[in-house]
Amino acid sequence: MRADLWHLGGGLLLALLLGLILGQLFFWLFLFTLGYVLWQQRQLYHLYRWLQKPKKRPSPVEVGIMEEIVREIDFMRQRHRSRKDKISQYLKRFQKATTALPDATVVLNQYDEIEWANEASRRLLGLKSPWDMGQRISNLIRYPDFVELMALDRKVSGTVELPSPINSALHLNIRILPYGEGQRLLVVQDVTRLHQLERMRRDFIASVSHELRTPLTVLRGYLEILEKGKNVGSESWNRSFKTMGEQVGRMQHLVEDLLMLSRLESRDKKPAETPVAVPKMLAEICQEARILSGDRQHQIHLEADAALWLRGNEQELHSAFSNLVVNAIRYTPAQGNITLHWFKQQAGRPCLEVRDTGEGIAAEHLPRVTERFYRIDKGRSRKRGGTGLGLAIVKHVLSHHEAHLEIESELGKGSVFRCLFSIGRGQQPKVHFSKTG
Numbered sequence: 001m002r003a004d005l006w007h008l009g010g011g012l013l014l015a016l017l018l019g020l021i022l023g024q025l026f027f028w029l030f031l032f033t034l035g036y037v038l039w040q041q042r043q044l045y046h047l048y049r050w051l052q053k054p055k056k057r058p059s060p061v062e063v064g065i066m067e068e069i070v071r072e073i074d075f076m077r078q079r080h081r082s083r084k085d086k087i088s089q090y091l092k093r094f095q096k097a098t099t100a101l102p103d104a105t106v107v108l109n110q111y112d113e114i115e116w117a118n119e120a121s122r123r124l125l126g127l128k129s130p131w132d133m134g135q136r137i138s139n140l141i142r143y144p145d146f147v148e149l150m151a152l153d154r155k156v157s158g159t160v161e162l163p164s165p166i167n168s169a170l171h172l173n174i175r176i177l178p179y180g181e182g183q184r185l186l187v188v189q190d191v192t193r194l195h196q197l198e199r200m201r202r203d204f205i206a207s208v209s210h211e212l213r214t215p216l217t218v219l220r221g222y223l224e225i226l227e228k229g230k231n232v233g234s235e236s237w238n239r240s241f242k243t244m245g246e247q248v249g250r251m252q253h254l255v256e257d258l259l260m261l262s263r264l265e266s267r268d269k270k271p272a273e274t275p276v277a278v279p280k281m282l283a284e285i286c287q288e289a290r291i292l293s294g295d296r297q298h299q300i301h302l303e304a305d306a307a308l309w310l311r312g313n314e315q316e317l318h319s320a321f322s323n324l325v326v327n328a329i330r331y332t333p334a335q336g337n338i339t340l341h342w343f344k345q346q347a348g349r350p351c352l353e354v355r356d357t358g359e360g361i362a363a364e365h366l367p368r369v370t371e372r373f374y375r376i377d378k379g380r381s382r383k384r385g386g387t388g389l390g391l392a393i394v395k396h397v398l399s400h401h402e403a404h405l406e407i408e409s410e411l412g413k414g415s416v417f418r419c420l421f422s423i424g425r426g427q428q429p430k431v432h433f434s435k436t437g
Contacts, residue, residue: 110182126166279304332358
């Protein structure tokens with residue numbers, strides 16, 4: 001830069017001296033200016049040609065500002081090349097890592113077109129490189145559940161399970177994740193083994209429960225005959241028969257719950273939906289609950305909106321609601337209060353609340369009470385006839401009806417079990433009837 005200023009100053013001074021000596025000042029100044037501009041233009045031209053093909057042409061290094069520009073460009077180019085090499089190395093490592101993974105990984109651009117896919121995607125999804133690159137993923141995987149997954153907001157993740165598009169024997173878990181700027185990442189896992197184990201578990205439970213059903217019925221029948229017989233034996237024998245009858249009844253209840261849970265878990269399609277008269281159903285459940293309460297004389301109340309029905313499966317809903325009421329009876333002390341409230345929330349969602357003044361549930365148990373066979377106190381639950389499956393059945397029934405269960409409880413003060421249904425589940429009754437209290 002300083003050399004350029006010296007050259008410019010020296011040339012300008014020389015032009016002034018020649019102009020003054022020869023009496024042509026403006027001519028020499030113009031001549032100097034034109035020469036300087038042409039010289040700079042020539043330097044810029046050489047710089048431009050060098051920038052086009054820097055490896056094939058020598059560097060146009062000259063004194064002055066051009067030397068500094070060339071040096072700075074060289075430095076920037078080297079730094080850029082170094083960064084490019086690092087990024088290329090990271091990309092190769094990422095590709096090698098994802099290629100080694102057993103799960104399929106597919107990178108989708110902002111239009112859900114395939115930008116990159118690993119080797120496992122060919123085995124699980126049938127993607128072929130490079131022919132499928134640039135294709136929309138929904139054009140290659142056409143399952144309705146997958147199309148719904150892809151229709152989610154691009155900032156939201158989601159999961160779906162479905163058969164492989166190239167091998168129906170493979171069962172896949174497909175997860176969509178937000179990735180980069182407007183991109184999405186598709187991660188596909190082969191869960192065929194887990195799916196088979198789950199099906200084997202359901203089939204085993206269903207088969208064993210079904211096989212136990214007949215011998216238990218026969219055994220209970222003979223025990224009832226023995227209990228009703230006159231002068232069967234001593235008082236100790238009679239007590240033994242009564243105890244055996246109670247245990248057989250408990251096992252029959254367990255078998256029925258297992259069969260119901262197995263049916264709910266194995267159902268792939270949604271149950272047939274019909275208008276269900278929930279107020280009438282709850283009135284019947286309350287009547288049955290008063291009989292079950294017996295000498296304990298629980299105070300059972302029902303507040304129901306007679307104009308609010310549901311779309312759903314009546315048998316499943318009856319099973320879920322009665323399980324909640326039976327649980328309330330089992331764990332509420334004698335003469336305690338049990339209230340059923342069927343109403344529409346302010347948001348328009350149908351809701352059933354089963355409120356009791358029972359023993360309550362500790363906070364650490366609340367996340368697990370809907371698990372199969374989970375008991376807070378195993379001895380107390382068995383003594384009161386519980387199977388540990390009631391709330392699991394409730395959870396599955398509500399899931400089938402696009403609803404969920406909320407539980408509020410405090411030790412010594414009771415519990416509230418709340419079934420919340422979607423707004424669209426509400427149904428107007430065909431025939432109105434009076435409220436039951």
